[in-house]
Amino acid sequence: MTLPDTIPIPVLRLPGSADLPLPAYSTQGASGMDVVSAQEHILPAGDRAAIATGIAFAIPEGYEVQIRPRSGLALKHGITVLNAPGTIDCDYRGELKIILVNLGQEPYKIRRGDRIAQAVLAPVRRAAWLPVTHLDETARGEAGFGSTGFGAADVEPIR
Numbered sequence: 001m002t003l004p005d006t007i008p009i010p011v012l013r014l015p016g017s018a019d020l021p022l023p024a025y026s027t028q029g030a031s032g033m034d035v036v037s038a039q040e041h042i043l044p045a046g047d048r049a050a051i052a053t054g055i056a057f058a059i060p061e062g063y064e065v066q067i068r069p070r071s072g073l074a075l076k077h078g079i080t081v082l083n084a085p086g087t088i089d090c091d092y093r094g095e096l097k098i099i100l101v102n103l104g105q106e107p108y109k110i111r112r113g114d115r116i117a118q119a120v121l122a123p124v125r126r127a128a129w130l131p132v133t134h135l136d137e138t139a140r141g142e143a144g145f146g147s148t149g150f151g152a153a154d155v156e157p158i159r
């Protein structure tokens, strides 16, 4: 497998978290690094919480980190990242926190060291607004929000 280059990210282990593993790729081709909880927390059904990870880091300019749910937790327990994908800005120096919500029927116990989410390093492009008085015309125009239908039969093939 040919893996992409890695980008070094300075990371600080916060007091009391020296024993925890840093976010890590769990397979050779994983997009995201699994992030572990630094705390124990019981999340009642329907509740949300910002879970400490015990790390802070300095993302290089031109990148961000996205915090995404783990599908296993979502499917088995209804535990997901409420603000997915969470945005970690390159100028943030505070502790990484994972905002979890319990959409299941049962309370869910997060243990210290549990892998609760995944962090994806992603490039960022910045936009510059260019005010104009007209926009170019397209076939879609202003139609949206289901305008092309929902079933395969609704779709007009393009010839």
Ligand SMILES: O=c1ccn([C@H]2C[C@H](O)[C@@H](COP(=O)(O)OP(=O)(O)OP(=O)(O)O)O2)c(=O)[nH]1
Binding pocket: 067, 083, 086, 087, 088, 089, 090, 092, 095, 096, 097, 098, 099
């Ligand atoms: O899941 C998350 C989302 C954000 N953050 C941290 C890093 C991020 O750079 C900062 C701000 O996040 P965001 O911009 O999403 O929140 P906001 O509500 O817009 O706060 P702010 O006004 O501080 O930007 O909070 C986390 O630790 N975890």
Ligand SMILES: [Mg+2]
Binding pocket: none
């Ligand atoms: Mg913000």
